[in-house]
Structure formats: C-alpha cells, structure tokens
Amino acid sequence: MGRRTANALRLTNKTAVITFLFCALLAHYTALARDPDSKLVPTPLTAEDLMERSRAMYQSLGSYSDAGTIDREFGYTSSPSRERHSFSTWFQRAPRHFLFDFKKYGGDEYVIWGDPGAFYTWWKTTLVKTDYPNPNNVGAFSGTDVLTSSSAAKVPTLLYAKGALPSDFTNFSDAVVEGTDDIGGHRCSRLAGTASDVYSATGHEVNQRKMTIWIDAESLLIRKVIEEWKPLPNQVSRTTTSYEPQANPKIDENRFRFVPPK
16 A cells, blocks of 8 residues: 555545544434533523513413503702602503503603503593503504603503514614623613604604613513613713513402593
8 A cells, every 4th residue: 555545545534533522422412402401501591582582481471460550750960859659560460450650750740541341541640541442452552652751652552462562672673781780679671772753654763772681581571671862962862761570460459440530
C-alpha cells in the first residue's frame, strides 16, 4: 500500500469517526430535548411568547378579580403633578357577569357592568346610565380611555378577547424581554416595547408611547404597566397602572350588582 493511499485511509477513518460521534451527540441531545426531565437549558421565551401565554391565561379563566391603582405624573420634572385613581374588576365567564368600577382622583366615578343580556355604563358626572344590549355591546368599552384613564382598555379586553374590544395591548410592537423583577413579592418578567392606537379606516398611528409590562411568572397575570409619552423638554408624562389580580376566585353574585344612584 502506498503512502498516499495509507494517508487517505487514515483521513477517511478519522472523518468517519468524527461523523459518527457528531451523529451520536446529536441523537443524544435530541432525545434529551424530548424528555420532560431534560437537564438542557430551555430556549428563553420571547416577549411575544409571554404575551400570548398571558392572553391565553386570561381567556381560560372562569372568574377573575382585581384591585388596582393608576398613578399619573405630568408636568415639569422638577415638580411634577401627581394623581392617583383606583379601580376594581369582578368577572365571571358563565353565566356572564362583570363589573368594573373606576374611581377618579377628585371624586368622579365611572362604572361598566354586564349580565347575560347586555352591558351597561354609568358616569357620576352626568348621572346617565346607558344600555348596550347584545349583540351590539362593544360600545360599553369604546371611548372609555379618558373616562377611566385607559384602565378599562387593559385587563377587561383580555378577559373578553373574542369580543374584539379596543385594547391598549393590540398594537404592542418591538417588544423585548428586559429581565425579571419582584413586584409585591411576585417574580415577574419585564417586557418593554412600543404601544400605539391605530385608526382602522386609514391605518394611521397615534398616541405612540413606550410601554413596559410586568407579567407574573407563576400566574401569567399582569401586575404592572407603565406607559411613558415623549414629553416636552424638562417635562414628564407617565402613567403607572398596578394590579392585585386573583385567578378563579369564588365571587358572591352580589358583587356584580350595581344600582346607579339618583
């Protein structure tokens, strides 16, 4: 056997061994990946993955409740004005019952509630009660941004995702997972992106702002949302919405009863 032939055989055998080892390792790690007890580090979830999981969780709930606050900061950074509003949500999927009670800084109040036949709204400033019978009941949530400091356009729209309600989360783009934080003793993933409102007729984007969302790592429910608008120089424009959510609580039916004051 010539020297060239011997060298060629050695190279061929070496290549075959390397190929065999590579295939064996590939098969080994593929099997581990399929094993639920695998020790491999899982691929980190993207912001889109986390939002979809959170949406799916809200849609799966049979009942839900929360108590929350909205902190608004605006004006000059040296001495910004501050307001704190509060709200509570009570939800039951079947039979349908819903109540959202927003209490504004200064004493105003706006309530949205629903039963199997309709949704209703009441505004303390006007003392007007409006009925939205099925199937044209989306109007109960439309145009509530100013009246509820946009809180009615957040979690309620996730609970009724199939209803195509106007939502602050619909146009949440360029989102990334920035890390994890402790929010009220709960480990949460922090997602940051850009939110905006879009006119359906023209596709024109308005009300653009930075949005940061904290999603509870265990319950997948939202615990905090911060929205920041691009202000004028030396000014601030920020809204922080905080939640104390409960998944599938047992709710007394009296919680859903609201009689507008006269």
